Amino acid sequence: MPSTTLDPLLQPFELKHLTLRNRVVSTSHEPAFGEDGMPKDRYRAYHVEKARGGVGLTMIGGSAVVSPDSPPAFGNLLLYRDDIVPWLRRLTDDVHEAGAAVMCQVTHLGRRTSNYAGDWLPLVAASPLREPAHRSFPKAAEPWDLDRIVADYVAAALRCRAGGLDGIELEAYGHFLDSFLSPATNHRDDELGGSLENRMAFPRRVIRAVREAVGPDFVVGIRMSLDEALPGGLTFDEARVAAERFSSDGIDFISAIRGSIESDASLAKTIPSIGTPLGPYLDFTGEIKRRLSIPVMHAARIADIATARHALREGLLDLVGMTRAQIADPYLVAKVKARQEDRIRPCVGASYCLDAIYDSGDTKCVHNPAAGRELHVPHLIPATTGRRKKAVVVGGGPAGLEAARVLGERGHDVVLFEASDQPGGQIKLAASNPRRNDLIQIVDWRVAECKHLGTDLRLGTYAEADDVLAEHPDLVIIATGGMPDRGFLTKGEGLVADTWDVMTGSLRRPRGEVLVYDDHGGYPAMDAVELLTASPDVRIEYVTPERTLAPDVGSMNSPAYLRTFTAHGVTTTLAQRLRAVRRTLDGRLAATLYSEYTEAETERIVDHVIVEHGTLPNDELYAELLPGSTNLGEVDHRALLAHEQQTVVRNEDGRYQLFRIGDAVASRNIHAAIYDALRLCLPV
Known part of the structure; x- marks a missing residue:
């Protein structure tokens, strides 16, 4: 049945024999949610949620691997094992049932x-060139390597089918594959190196073998760089020729990339993060679309x-990846379909989803803690079936706003106090x-959601205990954050x-x-x-006790x-600890500065010392409210982790439950603060 919508996002698309219900795709990426290399329950729930959310096509296995000598670097699925098929x-059955x-x-x-x-096993590539990002030295693939890897690609494709x-x-x-195609990585002097025709030969061999194995009706696409933007790398003109050849060999669509990913610097350009323009390669992609006959x-x-x-x-692409x-x-x-675009939780480009894989083992959204936790935490907060409660939240940072939002979605009566006018x-x-x-x-987004839900936002209001108690709350959540900790210095705290x-x-x-001391990471x-460098008259030294710069920045x-x-x-x-600061004559x-390695002290004479040592909790109000609470601030961790209601009673004369979240507990990050609020408030 033809589509009647004028919204290009919602129009169906024919990809070979496959009809996609709309043009929106979650492109291939690896969230590292697999278990034993298999897409088990957690992995499945993550993709099924997107299908329920309306995506036309979701793509799994952000680099599911075909061979044992392609070991998982970031939680990859293992397509060389037969037990992956069930x-x-x-x-696929669950995603299909949800319409995607x-x-x-x-x-x-x-x-x-x-x-x-x-x-x-030794790693293999077209040539024995080290990859900077993973610091690995491969061997040059031999003919027997190529024979078995072609067979592995075929077997993996058949398992997918x-x-x-x-x-x-x-x-x-x-x-x-592209280590052969790119002149930057293919330094071979045999029949697979040199000319473009030679460099295309092995990727084409794989494509033809896969196409023959899976038959004409199974969709086979390729994600490739059409311009590596790299000195000596694959150029647009060569890549376009290769794409045309690949199409004639059986490729049905191209997922177009500009750039390379061999180093952190090039990866950050290829997958642009916060502070970069939206859709930076759309015009480039439009040129590809004009030159190729496949989607x-x-x-x-985006x-x-x-x-x-x-x-x-504008016809710049056929399918839009909004991963x-x-x-x-x-x-x-x-x-979008429900005309509620203003309620879409925005992607802010923080790229915590990618950095968290290496930092803490798997993908996490900086401000959607339900992502990857679908088995336990809903993306859509259900209304409570119990009694409507009066809740007071103190603090309008990410933790407090999330608490107010979740409690509002549950249907409770929420007042939020925030001392600042913003x-x-x-x-x-x-x-x-x-x-x-x-x-x-x-x-x-959270402020808008709270207003939509009818939360009473009292900005510019410094809440004291009497203000909280005047609301006759059933539940009080302290989200007052923290204040900078300078107390680690043995001397000179007031000088920095x-x-x-x-x-x-x-x-x-x-x-x-200026000396900037970072004991946070x-x-x-x-x-x-970054802000200090805007001053033309400043010279900055960054000092840290760590062995590398900012290890928590991915x-x-x-x-x-x-x-x-x-x-x-x-x-x-590096590796120097700031101990004290004094005023000179x-x-x-x-x-x-002190080195734990040499046990020696040195001095820097500077004009300013700026320190970062996390925060200490702003917990005076919490302490004042503790005696009147039923739980005396206690959190039942078992119930919290099981997403059950908090029922601890330590004070029979108490009038309200009292909890604190976010940096009012300890110095942590945005994701931790929001996750604190979500899982505490969800069962209320």
Whole structure:
């Protein structure tokens, strides 16, 4: 039946024999939710949720591997095992039942993994060139390697077909296939190196073998870079020729990429993060679409509906990848269809979804803690079936706003007190870095949701105990955050500034020599350095006791900071701990640094010392309210982890439950604060 919608996002699309219900795709990515290399219950639930949310096509296996010598680098699925087929079948059946199509990305990682993982087999690539990102040295693939890898691709494709998938996508950027195609990685002097025809030969051999094995009706696409934007790399003209040849060999669609992923710097350009323009490669993709006869898919910071619609209306692509956007809100399409675009949880481009894989083992959205936790936490908060309660939330940062939102969705009567006239807490500080201003959308969305739900937001109101008690609450949640901790110094606490001073602007343009001491390892000190470099009369030294810069800032976000460090000549000192600061006779500051390795102290004479050592809880109100609470602040961890109601009673005379969340408990990150609020308030 022909579509009657004028919205290009919602129009169906014919991909070979397959009819997609709309043009929105969750492109291939690996959230590392597999178990034993299999897409078991957690993995399946993650993709089924997107199908329920309306996506046309969801793609699994962000690099599901075909061979044992392609060991998992980031939780990859193992397509070389027969026992994956039943798991694929369960996933595809459930996704199909929810109305979406599903495909799997298939690859041999080549050199883009670790020598020291899996079965410890030597890695292989077209040539023995080290890959910077994973620091691996591969061997040059021999003829027998190529024979077995072709057979492995065929076997993997057949397992995908047996698992009921609608198609597969071969991965050819940064992995084994394109190590032959790209002159930057193919230095061979045999029949597979040199000319473009020679460099195309092995990828074409794989494509033809896969097409012959799966038959003419099974969809086979390829995700490839059409311009590596790399000195000596694959150019647009060569890539276009290769794409045409691949199409003639049996490829049905191209997922177009611009750039390469061999280093952190190039990866951050290819998968653009916060502070970069939306849809930066759409015009490039449009040129590809004009030159090729097969459908073109593309995903690169298409984070909002307006950008996605523009891409489709202007004919720049056929299928629009909104992958990170649907990690933030898997019900994005459903909300568009229901004309509730204003209620879509925005993707802010933080790229925590990618960095968290290496930081903590799997994908996490910076402000949607239900992503990846679908088995236990709903994306759509159900209304309570119990008594409507009166809740008071104190603090309008991410934790407090999330608590108010969830309690409002549950149907409770919520009052939120926020001392500032603008909500946001420490997110306001982080967003004061212009490059990271999009973080404020985390706040804006929750404020809008609270207003939609009828929450009583009392901004510019410093809540004291009497104000809280005057509301006669059943439940009080303290989300008052923390304050910068300078108390780690043995001397000179009153002489130093902290990163909040920089972020608020009270110390935005200092002169002279500035020492920034980072004993946090995350974003605050890096943001402070980035803002300080705007002053032309400042010379900055970044000091940390860590053995590397900001270890909690991942590969997607670190390049922007490192670019600033390099461009402005910021010097770095590792493995030194700031102990004390004193005033010198000429009015400057002497900072005492200590090395645990040499057990020696040194001094820096500077004009300003700025420290970052996390926060200490703002818990005075919590302490004042404790005696009147039923639970005396206690959290039943068993109930919390089981997503059950808190029922602890320590004080029979208490009048309300009392809890604290976010940095009012301990210094942590945005995701932790929001997750605190969600799982505590969900069972209320």
